[in-house]
Amino acid sequence: MSVALNSIDELADNFELLGDWESRFGYLIDLGKELPPMDVADQSEANRVHGCQAQVWMKLLPEAAGRITIVADSDAFIVKGLIAVLLTIYSGKTAKEILDIDGQAQLDRLQLAAHLSPTRKNGLFAMVQRVRELAQAIEVEATE
């Protein structure tokens, strides 16, 4: 199955089509497997996102025209899949756009919540927080 994604709308449609937990998780795992790998050197303590049960690393790279590319990775497949979902929501946007996004509302559209434990939701929330913090830092730097 091709899992290349264009938008959160496409992602939401795909999740909608996949009825049972097995195909939803299978899809999430496939998304994770297609996530571009992060340099081992970037899998550092400085880039660690704490609050997840698995290891997660994240880096925001400012590109041309104020757009930000997010690079992130994890040692667990399902977490990698969730990272792919977050990238679909946040990557390639400007810092201001990132800060304006209601991440929770977007994630709710995927109806994944029922499958995620509170611990896992905390982990996802920690990743969203980190994206916002890093975007905020870039935004502040740009306006100074």
Added chain:
Amino acid sequence: MSAIPKSIRDDFPGLAQEINGHPLIYFDNAATTQKPRAVLDAIQNFYEHDNANVHRGIHELSNRATAAYEGARDRVAQFINAPAREDIIFTRGTTEAINLVAATWGAANLGRGDVILLTELEHHSNLVPWQLLAQRTGAKLRFIPVTGDEGTLDLRDLDNLFAEVKLLSLTHISNALGSINPVAKICAQAKAAGAVTLVDAAQSAGHMPLDVRALGCDFLALSGHKLCGPTGIGALFARRELQETMPPYQGGGEMISKVEFHQSEFNVPPHKFEAGTPNIAGAAGLRAALDYLDAIGLEAIHAHDTDLAHYAKERLSEFEGIRIFGPMEERGGLVSFVFENVHALDLATLADQQGVAIRIGHHCTQPLHDKLGVPATARASFYFYNTRSEVDRFIEVLQKVIKLLK
């Protein structure tokens, strides 16, 4: 074959439910056990009929509450064959029991250069209190090493390890690997070396017969919730002679005999170590749990636990790329494992989708996992209400999980 009938499951309302559309398979018993109706009834009954504060009251309800609470103390003493009921101090659980020893006996008896001997298997609750005490007193920690994935203690150099040791504190059954330690033998050696001994019985109490006289320990800590009892109640066995020399733990009501503005005299042990209103309903529930377990028989429970652990280990070894931890013999009712290239978090998440509750992580034994070189393991831990057919179903679930992740 187990002597415990499958119908025992009917005693546990918590087991009869579906999780994510599948019958619950509860394999997280080393974390906490499910509760039988008899325990739930005892707690409910206490609050409905006997609820009052203990010890001071003149009225009937207070007498009943006191009888419930002190009766539970008798019951715990009997359960572990303690010489006297006064040897039992109620705590919130194993963690508080160990902290109590560290804060009282430890503070009064340990100083610079003294050694606290632990093992590399210890749960954080039998490690961190001693680290804190060592920081306060200048005492040092030393560890009995563990041999590889088998998780048995390397006792070859034990005589030398006892130099300067004032206290030995070790787990009876490892919560991470399932190893059953030869506690009686090690305690005897400790005693000969002049050391005081503490046994962390969190995983063994309610899982096998326990006899503090046979173990020969000075202290023993246990938790109610890991043996069918409620959370928030546990016990410390502390030999009377040691209790007499220990300073109080916390100050407050119950633990005093006479109070003036600037000083107080303390109650006799064990009350001296039980400040404030205790967990009376918890004690009533604990007592019911011990009655329930004794009716089944601890020998039968141990045989059942061990059978399931061996059976699970045998079935798990059918998988390719699996690494299974813990000893071949002398194993408690749990099995820990990791799959090559599979994160334990993915494994547990997908198992949960199919109704299987297992635990993953370092199981509060981070230094041990560092030594084994794995950040996390998956652990299936059993109790007498689990069955071989649940293990079979667990294996099917894992096969599906591995297929999804590969």
